[in-house]
Amino acid sequence: MTEPSIRGAAAFVGTGLAGIGLAPGYSHLDLIGLAVQEALEDAGVKLAEVDGLFTANMANILPTLVVAEYLGIQPRVAVGTNTGGNSFVDHTLWAALALQAGLCKVALICYGSNQRTGKPTPPDAPPFEAAYNPREPISSYALAAARHMHVYGTTREQLASVAVAARRWAQLNPLAFAREPLTVADVLASRMICDPLSLLDCCLVTDGAGAVIMTRAERARDARRSPVYLLGCASEQTHRQISQMPDLTVTAAARSGPRAFAMARMTPKDIRVAQLYDAFTINVLLFLEDLGFCAKGAAGELATSGAIAPGGSLPVNTNGGGLSCVHPGMYGIFLLIEAIEQLRGVAGERQVQGADTALVHGNGGLLSIQSTAILGTAATL
Amino acid sequence: MSAQLPPSPTQTFQAYLQQGELWLQWCGRCAKQIFFPRTLCPHCGSRSLDWRRSSGQGTVYSTTTVRQRPERGGDYNVAIIELTEGARMLSRVEGIATHDIRIGMGVDAAIVQQGETRLVVFRPRQPQS
Numbered sequence: 001m002t003e004p005s006i007r008g009a010a011a012f013v014g015t016g017l018a019g020i021g022l023a024p025g026y027s028h029l030d031l032i033g034l035a036v037q038e039a040l041e042d043a044g045v046k047l048a049e050v051d052g053l054f055t056a057n058m059a060n061i062l063p064t065l066v067v068a069e070y071l072g073i074q075p076r077v078a079v080g081t082n083t084g085g086n087s088f089v090d091h092t093l094w095a096a097l098a099l100q101a102g103l104c105k106v107a108l109i110c111y112g113s114n115q116r117t118g119k120p121t122p123p124d125a126p127p128f129e130a131a132y133n134p135r136e137p138i139s140s141y142a143l144a145a146a147r148h149m150h151v152y153g154t155t156r157e158q159l160a161s162v163a164v165a166a167r168r169w170a171q172l173n174p175l176a177f178a179r180e181p182l183t184v185a186d187v188l189a190s191r192m193i194c195d196p197l198s199l200l201d202c203c204l205v206t207d208g209a210g211a212v213i214m215t216r217a218e219r220a221r222d223a224r225r226s227p228v229y230l231l232g233c234a235s236e237q238t239h240r241q242i243s244q245m246p247d248l249t250v251t252a253a254a255r256s257g258p259r260a261f262a263m264a265r266m267t268p269k270d271i272r273v274a275q276l277y278d279a280f281t282i283n284v285l286l287f288l289e290d291l292g293f294c295a296k297g298a299a300g301e302l303a304t305s306g307a308i309a310p311g312g313s314l315p316v317n318t319n320g321g322g323l324s325c326v327h328p329g330m331y332g333i334f335l336l337i338e339a340i341e342q343l344r345g346v347a348g349e350r351q352v353q354g355a356d357t358a359l360v361h362g363n364g365g366l367l368s369i370q371s372t373a374i375l376g377t378a379a380t381l
Numbered sequence: 382m383s384a385q386l387p388p389s390p391t392q393t394f395q396a397y398l399q400q401g402e403l404w405l406q407w408c409g410r411c412a413k414q415i416f417f418p419r420t421l422c423p424h425c426g427s428r429s430l431d432w433r434r435s436s437g438q439g440t441v442y443s444t445t446t447v448r449q450r451p452e453r454g455g456d457y458n459v460a461i462i463e464l465t466e467g468a469r470m471l472s473r474v475e476g477i478a479t480h481d482i483r484i485g486m487g488v489d490a491a492i493v494q495q496g497e498t499r500l501v502v503f504r505p506r507q508p509q510s
Contacts, residue, residue, distance in 0.1 A: 025389035026420075033420035037428050047426030072423020127391070128417040129471045131500050134459045135447045142445035143461055150443070150484040194459075195446040195480075243461050243471040248443055 010096040010107075014043025024117040027127070028059055029070040032112035036071060045106055051075050052104030054091035056082035057111060061124050065240040065368050067110065074237055074252070076259075077104040078369075087111075126241050135194055137279070138202060140242035140366035142194035145282040147248040149196060151297070154285065156196050158300030160187035162281040163200050163323050165309035170320025172310060172350035177206050178324045201281040203322035203331070210333035212340065228343045231357075231376045232263030237369040245367060253290035253361060253370040260359075260372035261292075268292040271374070272355040273342045274314060275335040277363040278321040284308070287361050288316075291372065315352045318342060332362040332371075339375050356380055390418030393432060398499035403437050403490050405468060406430040416468035437490030439464040439503065446479040458482060462503050476504040 016038030019031040032055075040047055053064050053075040060066040064078035077098045079091060088109050095107035134140065148154045164184055170176035182200070190199040220227035236252035236259070239245045261267055268291060276287040285299035293314060294302045302308065308316035319325040319338040326334055339358035341347045356379050362371040388396070390406065397404035406415040408422040409429030421428050444460040458479035463469045474482045475491070487506035492499055 019386065023386055023389075025392040026386065027389070027391065030389055030391070030420045034428075037421045037426065040426060047421070070419060070423070071421070072426075131495060131498060132459055132471055132473050133447070133457070134471065139445050139447055139459050143443040143459070146445055146484065147443040192446075192448050194448065241471065243469050248461075 006093070006096045006100055009100040010092075014039040014041075014045060016040070016042060018112070019114070022117055023114060026114055027118070028057060028112040028114050029067065030112075031114065032067060032110050033070060035112060036108065036110055039108075039110075047071065047073060049106045050108045052077040052079075052095060052098050052107035054079045054088070054095050054107060054109040055111060056080050056087045056091075057113065059113075059124070062240065062365055062368070065237060065365050066124070068237060069240040069244050075104065075108075076234070076236060076255075077107070078235070078237060129241055129243065137366055138197060139194045141280040141282055142197045143242055144245075144248045144286070144367055145196050145201075145280070148282060148285065151249050152300070154297070154300040156188055156198075157184055158304050159196070159201055159281040159285070160184040161300075161303045162278065162284045162308070163187050165303065165306075165312075166278060166317050166321040166323040166325075168309050169315075169318050169350055170324035172348070173318075173320050173325060174348075176320035176325040177204055178320070182324075197280055197282070200323075203279045203327040204324065206326050206328050208326040208328040208334070210337050212333065212336055226344055227378060228340045228375050229378070229381060231266070231374045231380065232260040233371070233373040234259035234263065235369060235371040239368055240365060242366045248367075249286070250296070251286050251290050251363075251367050251370050253287050253363075253372060256370045256372040257291040257361075260374050264374040264376070266357065266374060268359075270357055271359045272315075272357050273318060273339065273352045274316045274359045274361070275318070275339050276316055276321075276359075276361045277331055277335060278317055278323050279327070279331065279363065281323070283363060283367075284316060286367070287363070287370075290370075291359065291361060310350070315355075318347065318350050318352060335360045335362060336373070336375075343375060343377050390420060390430075394418045395499070397432075397434075398492055398501070401492050401499075403435045403492065403501055404432050405435045405464075405466075407433050407466075414464065414467040416464075416470050435464060435466060435490070437464075438506070439488055439490070441474065441482060441484050441486045441488060441503075442469060443484055444474065444479075444482045456480075460503070462488060470501065472501055472503055474503050474505065 016035040018034030064080040167182035187200040234256045236255040238252045288299040322331045342355045356377045358375045360373040410427035411425040413424045439462040442461040442463040458473045488503035
């Protein structure tokens with residue numbers, strides 16, 4: 001295997017420093033902000049031009065979301081690999097590759113710390129929000145659901161129909177955790193957690209693990225099982241904390257989706273089965289709309305029509321989803337695995353007949369970052 | 382280096398709260414109001430940020446009731462407030478039952494003491510008499 005040719009493909013054009021020595025009162029983000037501003041001036045580049053962010057630190061579990069929110073940017077390439085002190089050297093490789101590939105045009109690598117003067121704080125307690133005691137993540141999703149109901153007239157019954165569809169799929173999946181019958185009335189009657197989301201609007205809390213293996217296409221042709229190809233993939237982010245989300249009814253899936261579809265040279269009409277990260281019922285409505293499966297505000301009606309349930313025209317979360325199958329904290333790997341099983345035609349009772357394309361949509365943080373992938377069988381190449 | 386740095390954005394914000402006043406940053410270049418306090422404008426990247434007293438007037442952008450057992454303190458409100466000057470902040474609405482809070486409701490900021498910190502909360506706007 002030959003190394004990718006990045007020799008001479010990228011260059012450093014600006015540097016900045018801030019708070020060297022002592023910077024009492026300044027957070028690591030404040031210092032990053034000052035250093036970035038200086039580097040941009042040095043480079044003669046505008047902040048809005050930064051579309052690639054490479055950052056890691058010891059204070060933030062989700063460093064690229066936190067730093068991008070602070071800077072007010074929405075990078076389309078965000079790499080937060082944290083391997084310790086070498087991380088930023090490592091980031092130069094990924095930045096060069098991303099630049100060379102045309103995934104981004106201006107890459108920012110940055111770091112800041114107030115380790116000498118700052119108080120040690122628990123990682124990621126949002127400093128301007130923790131005092132109001134939001135019950136994260138549920139309260140953030142509840143605020144989005146409340147706003148969607150206010151703007152589009154979405155109802156709790158429509159949200160509940162998402163949970164019911166997931167349960168009907170779970171009843172076809174012997175591995176699913178929750179398989180007993182479920183009705184809209186059951187969801188509405190379940191204990192309210194954060195209005196308007198009740199217990200059964202929320203995903204399961206289970207154990208679980210998943211893994212997938214990828215190789216280059218030419219090797220995959222000789223594999224024991226029919227290969228499933230990645231046809232397109234894109235991620236987009238908008239914020240870290242829900243109060244900073246530009247519009248609580250529109251997620252960054254409205255940008256990641258079109259990019260992934262364009263790479264795959266497909267449209268929503270070409271998708272036979274969709275796996276949408278359903279940590280809460282509102283997620284599925286938002287993603288159906290933002291990915292273009294229906295008009296904005298129309299997903300509630302689509303869900304109640306039965307389209308996303310077994311036998312419907314757009315099968316969604318065919319394993320039962322995070323709502324009824326499995327949700328051990330982070331669910332993304334299970335979306336991929338279910339899509340692959342559907343495209344291999346090995347999904348048993350829940351198999352969507354003739355499925356040759358699948359959309360996998362992952363969500364991170366508090367509706368903060370959206371990743372859309374489109375998978376297909378060999379016939380779709 | 383530390384001698385060259387003015388009080389940090391967070392320190393400045395807190396100092397005004399200690400005086401019982403809500404002051405926020407406005408960008409000197411693009412004129413947008415900024416929250417949370419920062420060292421550069423998240424809208425245009427400028428470092429030229431001015432502190433001004435906010436009117437504290439806003440509307441409820443979204444609201445939720447976090448349900449909690451009475452013995453633990455009972456239900457409470459978490460809301461996103463959009464200030465008329467543009468910025469949004471997570472906060473809570475007080476002085477009204479949490480279930481009666483509606484999106485679009487007019488609210489005014491109030492500064493309260495919570496434990497050792499001063500906090501911005503909002504109260505329903507009283508009709509002008």
